[in-house]
Amino acid sequence: xxxxxxxxxxxxxxxxxxxxxxxxxxxxxxxxxxxxxxxxxxxxxxxxxxxxxxxxxxxxxxxxxxxxxxxxxxxxxxxxxxxxxxxxxxxxxxxxxxxxxxxxxxxxxxxxxxxxxxxxxxxxxxxxxxxxxxxxxxxxxxxxxxxxxxxxxxxxxxxxxxxx
Amino acid sequence: xxxxxxxxxxxxxxxxxxxxxxxxxxxxxxxxxxxxxxxxxxxxxxxxxxxxxxxxxxxxxxxxxxxxxxxxxxxxxxxxxxxxxxxxxxxxxxxxxxxxxxxxxxxxxxxxxxxxxxxxxxxxxxxxxxxxxxxxxxxxxxxxxxxxxxxxxxxxxxxxxxxxxxxxxxxxxxxxxxxxxxxxxxxxxxxxxxxxxxxxxxxxxxxxxxxxxxxxxxxxxxxxxxxxxxxxxxxxxxxxxxxxxxxxxxxxxxxxxxxxxxxxxxxxxxxxxxxxxxxxxxxxxxxxxxxxxxxxxxxxxxxxxxxxxxxxxxxxxxxxxxxxxxxxxxxxxxxxxxxxxxxxxxxxxxxxxxxxxxxxxxxxxxxxxxxxxxxxxxxxxxxxxxxxxxxxxxxxxxxxxxxxxxxxxxxxxxxxxxxxxxxxxxxxxxxxxxxxxxxxxxxxxxxxxxxxxxxxxxxxxxxxxxxxxxxxxxxxxxxxxxxxxxxxxxxxxxxxxxxxxxxxxxxxxxxxxxxxxxxxxxxxxxxxxxxxxxxxxxxxxxxxxx
Numbered sequence: 001x002x003x004x005x006x007x008x009x010x011x012x013x014x015x016x017x018x019x020x021x022x023x024x025x026x027x028x029x030x031x032x033x034x035x036x037x038x039x040x041x042x043x044x045x046x047x048x049x050x051x052x053x054x055x056x057x058x059x060x061x062x063x064x065x066x067x068x069x070x071x072x073x074x075x076x077x078x079x080x081x082x083x084x085x086x087x088x089x090x091x092x093x094x095x096x097x098x099x100x101x102x103x104x105x106x107x108x109x110x111x112x113x114x115x116x117x118x119x120x121x122x123x124x125x126x127x128x129x130x131x132x133x134x135x136x137x138x139x140x141x142x143x144x145x146x147x148x149x150x151x152x153x154x155x156x157x158x159x160x161x162x163x164x
Numbered sequence: 165x166x167x168x169x170x171x172x173x174x175x176x177x178x179x180x181x182x183x184x185x186x187x188x189x190x191x192x193x194x195x196x197x198x199x200x201x202x203x204x205x206x207x208x209x210x211x212x213x214x215x216x217x218x219x220x221x222x223x224x225x226x227x228x229x230x231x232x233x234x235x236x237x238x239x240x241x242x243x244x245x246x247x248x249x250x251x252x253x254x255x256x257x258x259x260x261x262x263x264x265x266x267x268x269x270x271x272x273x274x275x276x277x278x279x280x281x282x283x284x285x286x287x288x289x290x291x292x293x294x295x296x297x298x299x300x301x302x303x304x305x306x307x308x309x310x311x312x313x314x315x316x317x318x319x320x321x322x323x324x325x326x327x328x329x330x331x332x333x334x335x336x337x338x339x340x341x342x343x344x345x346x347x348x349x350x351x352x353x354x355x356x357x358x359x360x361x362x363x364x365x366x367x368x369x370x371x372x373x374x375x376x377x378x379x380x381x382x383x384x385x386x387x388x389x390x391x392x393x394x395x396x397x398x399x400x401x402x403x404x405x406x407x408x409x410x411x412x413x414x415x416x417x418x419x420x421x422x423x424x425x426x427x428x429x430x431x432x433x434x435x436x437x438x439x440x441x442x443x444x445x446x447x448x449x450x451x452x453x454x455x456x457x458x459x460x461x462x463x464x465x466x467x468x469x470x471x472x473x474x475x476x477x478x479x480x481x482x483x484x485x486x487x488x489x490x491x492x493x494x495x496x497x498x499x500x501x502x503x504x505x506x507x508x509x510x511x512x513x514x515x516x517x518x519x520x521x522x523x524x525x526x527x528x529x530x531x532x533x534x535x536x537x538x539x540x541x542x543x544x545x546x547x548x549x550x551x552x553x554x555x556x557x558x559x560x561x562x563x564x565x566x567x568x569x570x571x572x573x574x575x576x577x578x579x580x581x582x583x584x585x586x587x588x589x590x591x592x593x594x595x596x597x598x599x600x601x602x603x604x605x606x607x608x609x610x611x612x613x614x615x616x617x618x619x620x621x622x623x624x625x626x627x628x629x630x631x632x633x634x635x636x637x638x639x640x641x642x643x644x645x646x647x648x649x650x651x652x653x654x655x656x657x658x659x660x661x662x663x664x665x666x667x668x669x670x671x672x673x674x675x676x677x678x679x680x681x682x683x684x685x686x687x688x689x690x691x692x693x694x695x696x697x698x699x700x701x702x703x704x705x706x707x708x709x710x
Binding site for chain 1: 174175176186188189190194267
């Protein structure tokens with residue numbers, strides 16, 4: 001296997017990972033946008049772990065609508081950026097941050113009640129893994145391989161060539 | 165390098181992915197919502213709004229408290245009066261909850277409660293410590309709280325317009341009748357009475373009095389129950405053939421083993437007045453503080469807890485007094501000398517009652533109401549109304565599931581638009597409120613919708629609403645949610661259950677004659693007050709272990 005083939009495979013796998021994570025975020029966001037009854041109240045009210053008071057404070061009447069809006073807006077932002085490959089670094093960062101918040105709200109630590117989770121976890125759960133995957137995407141952008149930047153950078157390159 | 169199809173695909177290919185995911189999320193959510201809306205539109209359930217109560221205007225209503233024990237103190241808090249001791253205890257509990265990061269809102273809720281135009285002017289309690297606590301906590305220099313030695317003195321003093329009666333059950337009727345005869349307004353705790361004769365007499369007294377009479381079934385203010393009434397009236401459940409209600413408690417407080425006050429003695433308690441019509445026995449602290457465990461003063465599960473469940477359903481269905489009652493049970497979990505059962509099952513028959521029918525005319529009629537209770541297990545069994553077309557869980561929340569064999573929903577079930585596993589209606593006014601419940605017993609009452617209701621998503625103490633309604637009717641006139649007829653239904657249903665358990669036979673109601681059908685050679689009132697033979701007397705080894 002040639003080294004360039006390996007490098008290509010690595011990049012294409014990362015691009016696929018990026019699109020899938022974007023897909024996941026976008027769908028979660030869109031479902032909330034189109035459901036006016038959705039609220040993060042239950043999730044926050046049942047928060048556990050050291051940041052429990054912080055999350056519970058977010059359930060106050062004055063704050064909750066903002067939290068709800070910020071949550072879906074962040075989900076959609078991450079979804080769009082990761083799928084299109086535009087602003088993928090900020091998108092990956094916001095995604096990692098959001099997932100870490102979810103992780104900390106319901107940490108899968110020994111001694112904590114696991115509410116509404118499928119599967120069995122000890123310390124590591126899917127939120128944590130997806131957050132780390134977002135970090136990988138942050139360090140290795142792939143938009144110029146698959147995504148709008150491929151066209152934008154091509155145009156730029158073409159322009160450059162014409163100018164020179 | 166020029167534009168190629170490959171470049172376009174890799175550059176623009178992400179756009180259709182984005183569009184597809186967006187479309188899938190949006191159409192799925194909107195479609196589900198539309199399906200749900202269609203069902204809801206068809207059901208047309210109107211969630212109840214809080215009833216508008218005219219303000220208690222003019223001079224404050226002068227209220228006298230008769231009985232200032234656990235419930236008496238709670239009722240005073242609903243009137244806006246808390247003891248110094250309670251405030252100190254709640255401050256401590258709130259601080260502890262804060263340290264542990266739990267919500268705890270009792271004190272905050274009390275302070276945010278809308279002020280009622282009342283003044284507690286008198287207290288009557290046979291235990292000095294309690295009477296003095298009320299005088300000290302509620303009295304001010306300008307407006308002292310006067311202690312009366314007897315309820316007759318208080319009622320006839322001309323200084324109280326209204327009394328709140330929170331005494332042991334055997335005192336409810338004599339005190340209520342005395343107050344009504346003097347046109348003093350009454351708020352009396354449940355069960356309304358302690359035997360049959362006084363139930364009939366109290367009904368008579370209320371009919372002849374100008375005073376407002378309210379029985380303390382505060383859950384009549386719970387909005388979910390009012391909504392449940394709308395659901396039943398719209399025949400969403402179809403013909404309800406069975407109702408199951410339950411009590412499951414498994415702690416000392418729930419089994420009425422309340423604390424015994426260290427200062428209790430024959431010097432601080434007027435024992436003779438406590439006994440009243442009860443059999444003469446020497447001073448007994450256990451009987452005084454834990455009176456709910458003996459038929460002489462209380463009425464056990466049937467009077468204390470079944471009445472809640474019966475009245476909740478009577479509030480929703482207005483089914484009235486059962487045609488007959490059969491009960492069984494025993495003292496199986498707290499063999500501590502009590503003579504009221506701690507495990508009780510009661511079946512009430514309503515053969516002529518119907519909530520409507522979606523089937524062939526005449527096929528469906530009649531209903532059984534069952535009450536199943538144990539004080540030795542705390543598992544939460546919900547209250548269920550089981551109809552031909554749907555089942556409904558009743559509490560502070562309401563959930564309705566269509567039935568697999570429903571006639572009304574047959575088409576939707578067939579088309580897969582409904583399924584027996586998925587609720588078609590969910591009423592949860594508490595969805596955006598955090599509840600800080602402090603004990604197992606309060607949780608038991610809270611789940612049943614007995615402690616508070618939700619108005620605009622905010623928790624409101626239902627006892628407060630119930631008392632506010634009573635005070636408003638005193639000043640402005642109007643109808644009470646739990647007046648004499650509702651209290652009469654509740655008391656008769658409870659007494660029929662107690663009699664059935666004691667006699668081991670079916671007890672029947674004569675609707676035309678408005679009385680429990682007499683049993684030859686049996687004095688029903690005497691049976692209600694007495695300990696059944698052999699019950700409550702313990703073997704030597706149990707007594708030694710106590």
